[in-house]
Amino acid sequence: MEFLNALVAITNYVIIPATAYGAQLALGALGVTLVYSILRFSNFAHGDTMAFGTGVVILITWGFQAMGISFGPLPTALLALPFGIVVTSALMLGTDKVVYQYYRKVKAAPVVMVMVSVGVMFIMNALTRFLIGVDQINFADGARFVINARQWREMTGMSEPLTLRSTQVITVVTAILVVWALFWFLGRTRTGKSMRAFSDNEDLALLSGIDPNRVVAVTWIITGALATIAGTLYGLDKSFKAFTYFQLLLPIFASAIVGGIGNPVGAIAGGFVISFSEVGLTYAWKKVVTYLIPNWEPDGLVQLLSTDYKYAVSFTILILVLIFKPTGLFKGKIV
Amino acid sequence: MSYLSAANMTGGYGKADILHDCTLTVEKGEIAVIVGPNGAGKSTAMKAVFGMLNLREGRVTLDGSDITALSPQDRVKKGMGFVPQVNNVFPTMSVEENLEMGAFIRNDDFKVTMEQVFTLFPILKDKRRQNAGELSGGQRQQVAVGRALMTQPKLLMLDEPTAGVSPIVMDELFDRIIEVARTGISILMVEQNARQALEIADKGYVLVQGENKYTDTGKALLADPDVRRTFLGG
Ligand SMILES: Nc1ncnc2c1ncn2[C@@H]1O[C@H](COP(=O)(O)OP(=O)(O)O)[C@@H](O)[C@H]1O
Ligand SMILES: [Mg+2]
Numbered sequence: 027m028e029f030l031n032a033l034v035a036i037t038n039y040v041i042i043p044a045t046a047y048g049a050q051l052a053l054g055a056l057g058v059t060l061v062y063s064i065l066r067f068s069n070f071a072h073g074d075t076m077a078f079g080t081g082v083v084i085l086i087t088w089g090f091q092a093m094g095i096s097f098g099p100l101p102t103a104l105l106a107l108p109f110g111i112v113v114t115s116a117l118m119l120g121t122d123k124v125v126y127q128y129y130r131k132v133k134a135a136p137v138v139m140v141m142v143s144v145g146v147m148f149i150m151n152a153l154t155r156f157l158i159g160v161d162q163i164n165f166a167d168g169a170r171f172v173i174n175a176r177q178w179r180e181m182t183g184m185s186e187p188l189t190l191r192s193t194q195v196i197t198v199v200t201a202i203l204v205v206w207a208l209f210w211f212l213g214r215t216r217t218g219k220s221m222r223a224f225s226d227n228e229d230l231a232l233l234s235g236i237d238p239n240r241v242v243a244v245t246w247i248i249t250g251a252l253a254t255i256a257g258t259l260y261g262l263d264k265s266f267k268a269f270t271y272f273q274l275l276l277p278i279f280a281s282a283i284v285g286g287i288g289n290p291v292g293a294i295a296g297g298f299v300i301s302f303s304e305v306g307l308t309y310a311w312k313k314v315v316t317y318l319i320p321n322w323e324p325d326g327l328v329q330l331l332s333t334d335y336k337y338a339v340s341f342t343i344l345i346l347v348l349i350f351k352p353t354g355l356f357k358g359k360i361v
Numbered sequence: 362m363s364y365l366s367a368a369n370m371t372g373g374y375g376k377a378d379i380l381h382d383c384t385l386t387v388e389k390g391e392i393a394v395i396v397g398p399n400g401a402g403k404s405t406a407m408k409a410v411f412g413m414l415n416l417r418e419g420r421v422t423l424d425g426s427d428i429t430a431l432s433p434q435d436r437v438k439k440g441m442g443f444v445p446q447v448n449n450v451f452p453t454m455s456v457e458e459n460l461e462m463g464a465f466i467r468n469d470d471f472k473v474t475m476e477q478v479f480t481l482f483p484i485l486k487d488k489r490r491q492n493a494g495e496l497s498g499g500q501r502q503q504v505a506v507g508r509a510l511m512t513q514p515k516l517l518m519l520d521e522p523t524a525g526v527s528p529i530v531m532d533e534l535f536d537r538i539i540e541v542a543r544t545g546i547s548i549l550m551v552e553q554n555a556r557q558a559l560e561i562a563d564k565g566y567v568l569v570q571g572e573n574k575y576t577d578t579g580k581a582l583l584a585d586p587d588v589r590r591t592f593l594g595g
Pocket of ligand 1: 374375379397398399400401402403404405406
């Protein structure tokens with residue numbers, strides 16, 4: 027019984043939140059990895075792209091709510107999501123036209139491109155603040171729980187609570203659908219294959235008559251979509267705040283690099299490695315320890331790191347990977 | 362006029378010229394081979410013919426029409442195929458996908474062409490689902506040649522197709538190249554294995570420091586004492 031309680035506690039406080047967070051990181055890391063492998067630079071503006079996309083989704087959500095449109099038990103934001111994607115992808119294409127295209131034409135070095143993306147990041151950052159402000163916004167509506175604490179108690183009779191929030195389920199289901207669609211697109215369609223070819227060997231892709239402008243455009247559209255979806259899911263699950271999204275850049279890059287940057291499967295695996303490490307190391311294990319080791323009451327919280335330091339986890343993992351296995355878990359491109 | 366004529370090519374990558382008044386021609390259905398020491402500009406000449414180099418002087422015509430100003434992609438559309446010396450496959454894509462990408466500019470059904478490539482290189486059919494990067498050197502070269510054949514080119518350009526493969530595989534590849542030429546495709550090929558290459562060549566070019574040093578039939582070059590002494594090792 028004690029063991030079961032421990033298991034429930036771990037599921038409730040570590041496995042469920044880390045899975046949802048991992049799915050959000052994975053989607054973010056997929057966007058970063060896609061830009062890296064096709065456009066060949068680390069896009070520092072990705073976090074703020076997520077913030078912008080989410081901001082647009084929130085504005086449209088408010089619009090829908092004002093018009094009395096709702097999505098039943100599901101968050102209205104899911105209805106707004108496609109519109110947010112269109113706006114964000116359009117912004118990506120516009121940014122490419124105005125900014126990145128020039129640097130591609132002069133064949134700027136990747137490190138220059140990174141600096142350019144930092145500039146874009148600041149602009150996007152400001153744009154998002156103009157659009158929706160700097161405050162914390164909760165925009166999740168619809169049913170809050172799939173399983174709440176009372177239902178869990180009635181269902182199992184256990185004293186240890188377990189809750190499953192709808193946003194967590196929505197996050198995981200959406201992430202699975204998006205990843206499936208992305209892999210289908212890259213693996214089965216002519217355009218998707220041409221993007222992989224371009225990523226594999228740009229010169230040969232050009233010799234084969236693959237249109238680089240089209241590859242670049244489709245890449246930005248997908249990046250905009252991935253960023254908006256990842257950002258909206260994160261915001262639904264936690265809350266929206268522009269600055270938090272900028273901070274997410276670190277765990278997202280850590281995910282992409284741990285998995286092997288440029289490798290989509292790696293981005294997904296990396297997302298979960300980072301989320302489980304972060305949640306696991308900042309969780310107070312006292313309760314679980316008490317269940318598992320009878321007659322011992324630990325003095326502290328048995329928390330390895332305060333949650334204030336959660337970004338240190340990504341940072342440490344990132345450094346370790348770069349030192350010991352720079353190509354990541356799944357062989358990515360050499361960074 | 363020759364099917365391909367690249368006349369008086371002069372140019373390089375930056376300020377210094379690599380090619381000096383270099384001329385290459387290939388007749389319909391003929392095999393032309395370029396040999397010469399390392400760094401002679403053989404690969405550079407191939408790139409120049411394919412439009413991957415800004416020529417300062419010279420003129421390239423294919424089947425009578427001037428293509429000097431065309432981009433590589435447009436030359437592919439005109440019926441030229443090119444297998445570069447290095448990085449000539451998509452390593453993380455399957456053999457079949459490599460061939461598909463070769464046919465990217467085609468809007469018609471290319472299944473028949475793919476079958477023809479599989480008939481020419483049966484091993485590729487067995488490995489169609491395997492990534493090109495995981496294949497042996499010889500198999501990878503077959504993928505590279507197969508990819509270029511997917512556009513049904515009338516002129517196939519090969520830069521050292523037998524580099525780094527065993528002698529047996531080399532003979533095998535030469536046989537396949539002869540087979541391709543028999544179907545009426547003109548071939549312009551750079552080769553390190555000068556002796557074997559000149560044996561199957563209708564026409565041979567010896568390139569030294571970006572200039573045409575000797576030009577003759579393959580047989581004549583093999584028989585030329587000067588060429589033998591300097592380039593064929595006796
Ligand atoms: N991409 C390049 N940029 C600048 N110089 C190059 C490049 N490729 C080759 N060269 C130079 O051009 C000359 C001819 O090279 P190359 O055509 O590759 O010779 P080959 O194929 O006959 O061995 C060499 O001096 C080489 O250093
Ligand atoms: Mg060469």
